C-alpha cells in the first residue's frame with residue numbers, strides 16, 4: 001500500500017510557492033478535482049444556482065460563521081456526512097428552496113480537502129450578491 005507521507009501540519013510554512021497545491025500537499029487530495037467530480041452537478045461556482053447554493057455563497061456563509069478555516073472545515077465535513085438543518089450555516093431559505101443536501105460518502109480526507117477548497121473560494125463581491133439574492137428569495141414567500 002502506498003503511504004502518503006506528505007501529511008504536513010497546516011501552517012508549517014512548507015510552501016512550494018504554489019498556493020493552489022497546498023491542500024494537495026496537506027491531504028494528498030485536490031479539492032477542486034473532488035468538487036468537479038462530486039459537487040459541481042448541484043453546486044455551481046457562482047449564482048445562478050443549479051440545485052444548491054453556489055460555492056461562493058457557501059464560502060461566504062462559512063466566513064461569516066467561523067473565524068478559522070480549520071473550524072469551518074471541521075463543521076463542513078460533519079455537515080456533509082450527516083446533513084442536519086439544525087447545523088446548517090446557510091440561510092434556512094436555502095433548504096426550503098433546494099431541499100436538504102444528501103449525505104456524502106467520501107472518505108474523511110477527501111471531505112476535508114474539498115471543504116478547504118470551498119472555504120478558499122470566498123469572493124468579497126458575494127456579500128452584495130447574497131444580499132440581493134436573499135431579498136429576492138424572501139419576496140417569493
Ligand code: HEC
Nearest residue numbers: 038039042051052076088089090094095098099100101114
Ligand atoms: C445532489 C445535490 C448535491 C450534491 C451532489 C452536493 N450538494 Fe452540497 N448542498 C446541496 C443542497 C441542496 C444544499 C442546501 C441545503 C442544505 O444546506 O442542506 C447544500 C449545501 C451545502 C453546504 C452548506 C451546508 C450548510 O452549513 O448550510 C455545503 C458546505 C455543501 N453543500 C458542500 C458540498 C460539497 C463539498 C459537495 C461535494 C462533495 C456537495 N455539497 C455535493 C446539494 C448537493
